[in-house]
Amino acid sequence: MESLFSIRDLRKYYPLGKKKREGRTEEVVLKALDGLSFDIFPGETLGVVGESGSGKSTLGRCILNLISPTGGSVLFRGKPIESLRSWEMKSLRQDMQMVFQNPSSSFNPKLTIGRTLRNVAYFYDMGRQEGRDRINRLLAYVNLDQTVLSRRSEELSGGQLQRLAILRALIPSPAFIMADEPVSALDVSVQAQILNLLDDMKKEFGLTMMFISHELTVVEHICDRILVMYLGTIIEMGDTEDLFSHTAHPYTRALIAAKPKMYPDEETERVVLEGEVPNALDIPQGCRFYSRCPQAVSGRCDKAPPPLREVSGGHWVACYLVQGAASSRGREVMTPVTEQPKAI
Template sequence: MSLHNLTPPVLDVRNLSKVFPIGSNLLGTKPAQMLQAVSDVSFRVAQGETFGLVGESGCGKSTLGRCILRLIDPTQGEVLLAGTDITHLNAAEMRPLRQDLQIVFQDPMSSLHPGMTIRRILAEGLRLLKLDAQTEAARIAELISLVQLPADVADRYPHELSGGQRQRIGIARAISVNPKVIVLDEPVSALDVSIQAGLLNLLRSLQERLNIAYVFIAHDLSVVRYVSDRIGVMYLGRIVETGRASDLFDNPRHPYTQALLSAIPLADPRAERKRARTVLEGDLPSPLNPPSGCSFRTRCPRARPLCAAERPLLEDTAHAVACHFPDPAGTEATARATPSTLQTGEGA
């Protein structure tokens, strides 16, 4: 099945790109360099589905998330929210749609106002719903209960809560206005593993209950596998492989995906010592001066002259790969992410 035939999509990202001019001066005498942060990215997310985005730091995951939210204006492409193109809407036109498109940030401490109680923080978003005081108070109590925190949290300040509790408030704020889509930007990366587990379980239960679509951005592959229905692997601003989580982990075809999976330690120490690792040479190229052709070719063990001459296109298939010489059976990557360690924690 083609990913572009997935129906019905609540979020449809089409050929999205973002370029930042770098280094120009006020007089315009110094020409700007163009930093290609996101390049021609397309994917769809259905209601109640989780689409995971993974890749190295600097690959463009967070910039892509902010372009989807219109916190950053994309340079090219389209973002359709429930069939409505929001790409070129101005601030006034976007305001009523903000209710349907929410975000949970990586650092809950910096995203929660330190001078507001939790009650006031949650009430901020509820203003969009124009509730009376009694209904608003009941909704705040319901939200705190939904994220499995005690009722007295409402009258406390962010600094009085733990990191996990603050992130639960961030989640409560995101779901408060009944959104269709939530972008989760590294929501558990700063937390201990046991705390991560409780939050991931919470996100899954809320999705089942509220039928929300998630775009889950992370660099931890085992976390992404645990929460995602489908996954897109990003490298230097582009999606190089995408497919169902089980297909991508059991049969990785792109050499970059295979290298990422081989870096995941196995639970069995004996198997870990015996298995072959795929170690990438060199650093991530600069987006100011990306390689010609395939952007991964400078680190790819299978690179050939064609890779420098022509950029491979992402296939239009259920398990798609942008590679001239993909591994059809995924034989070069033997690692498997084991999510069992994420299933034990319940509290944060």
């Protein structure tokens, strides 16, 4: 299947100035993303999970071209988005929308909700009546009353605002929605409603979605595939069912073990992570998970970063300890695009 997005060797480095070490002055660079390659296929929901600071939001922003990567490429339907001109980007923006974590800060408190939503419709060149009709139809879809249009964001609950944020994203009929922690700021009682709405919306409008969360329980139920990040790299990626039933990376196993049990007597593997989270400013030369890995092998795992390899159909893992399976059935990671394709 042709991908909607192709991400190849994506890097985002933040230079943070200089510091002295052992008498020498060194450039301090924070590697928020360090060589990610993967595809997002039409119609799928791809979950991106990882701890705070692992680079999830940075990845989302690079994909939507809200920030420029330091290296590598993001192709949308085969076109490199980082080299698009502003007018080309406007039409692409219509296809790619975002739902943020904190709905209350994503609405201008001075404007009524109706004004904010109509501004979005006008921005995408809809006529006055066309915009109003679309907003009214979508209001019914997200299960809100038309009276919200005359109110301001401070007068609405977090759940209502997140429904409106979803509505706003749907106004230009996008092909792709990036949802960055869309339920983590909400009360537990409304989280499930918003997740169900996102899931229904994806099916109803045939959308492709990237869903960022630090909680596996959240992505497990609505994502077709899951990508696990650790300190700016992918450490495991695969179909949701496969990732849970054939978990390969010790870090993913620890994340799964940490997820709350559905039933008190449910059997779960106990994996305790020891050691310190490495500093993103001083990335270890071997596996980034080495200092916390319960199975790390000294002299092997701490020498060079393990490559991301396909251990079974569509299941990719970066760990020397699963290399046995990889060497018989697996193949090397997708080759990064080193030459930048020409701008359209």
